[in-house]
Amino acid sequence: MTVTVRDIRPETPADTDAFARIRRRTLPYMISTGASLAYDLRHIHPDAHYRPLLAVEDGEPIGTAQVGLVYDSPEPGHAFLNVCVDPDRVGRGAGSLLVRTAEEFLRGLGATRLHTWVPDAPAPRAFAEKRGYRPRRSAHFLRLDLALGQLPPLQPPPPGVDLRTGTDFGDDPRPLFALDAETIEDEPSDVDREFTDYEAWLKETWNHPLLSRELTSVTVVDGRPVAFSAARTDGTRYGTVMTGTLRAYRGRGFAKLAKNHSLHRxxxxxxxxxxxxxxxxxxxxxxxxxxxxYEICATEVQYVRELR
Incomplete structure (x- = not known):
């Protein structure tokens, strides 16, 4: 059995669908489709040098890697590589080959700090640490059963406050870009980002095929969007990709109000x-x-490797 690594062919549905299938098997709490991957490859900012990889064993895709630069960080050299191997194909060398290929590519781009997310389990953590990666921070994935769970009842917005959807901003989404840009700055992270490129945001976020403008909720105070809950869906599952509030309006329940209406819809x-x-x-x-x-369904640990 021979394992090789090659680039995704974005024009080939068999490749993009296999990539999405492997990610769903390893990360069932993240929403991805073959079509969304093809879209990403066509529209992600060129400075990211985004390069999804497939590990193939005798013609069968068994592993994936998302590889690229954090192009919007004010500090150069940050890069990411996230590896997934089909649970039924672990131990055949696919993960090691994907990491080596990704590291060589990123080193050639001048990357000096590599970030990767690893499942919080002994084997994946040992895999990362053996290759020189060190743990930094953790994150939880959470799941809510919309079919059987009881959502909090809907509450009418207080005076002067309106609830709108993403579709209401179809003609001019710039106010939502400003809202997204401020809230993302306060997301806990080891990498600072300068979220200033409106055209890139339109391509990578607003026009993304998984974004549901109908399910995205926006809290508006005196005509100004101040909080939002952005939703993605693949038709059966729903994912919140960002929920936040402008700093001056925090502590008043506006994000909770937006998310509750989105979940009910x-x-x-x-x-x-x-x-x-x-x-x-x-x-x-x-x-x-x-x-x-919501209940915690999985935990990941971010590992970092310095290449200096």
Whole structure:
């Protein structure tokens, strides 16, 4: 049995579908499809040098890697590589070959610090540490059963506050870009980001095929968007990719208001599972998700390797 690594062929559905299938098997709490991967390859910022890889054993895809530079960080040299191997194909060398190929590629781009997310389990953590990666921070994945779970009842917004959906901003989404840009700056992370490229945001976020503008909720105060809950869906599952509030409006329940309305609409649309993720240090958001009924379903640890 021979394992090789090659680039994804974005024009080949068999490749993109295999990539998505392996990621769903290893990360069932993350929403991805072959079509969304093909879209990413066509529209992600060129400075990211995004390069998804497939590990193939005798013609059968058995592993994947997402590889690229953190192009919007003010500090150069940050890069990412996230490896997934089909659980039924572990131990055949696919993970090691994917890591070596990714590291060689990133080193050639001048990367000096590599970030990777690893399942919080003994074998994956040992795999990372054996290759010189060191643990930094952790994050939880959370799941909510929309079919059987009880959501908090809907509450009418207070005076001066409106609830809208992403579709209401179809003609001019720039106010949502400003909202997203400020909230993402406060996300717990080891990498600072300068979220200033509106055109890139349109391609990578607003026009992404998994983003549901209908299920995305926005809290508006006196005509200004101040909080939001952005949703993605593959048609059966729902995922919150960002929930946040402008700094000046925090502590007033506006993000919770937006997310509750989004979850209720998702359940009414027939979606059965809701997923989200939070850094373990993000106490306020973890508390909000616990209030909704989310339960932790998995934990990952971010590992970092210095290449200097």
């Amino acid at each position: 998702a359940r009414a649309a027939g979606l059965t599972e809701a997923f989200t993720g939070n850094d373990v240090g993000n106490g306020p958001m973890l508390a909000i998700n616990k209030w909704f009924g």
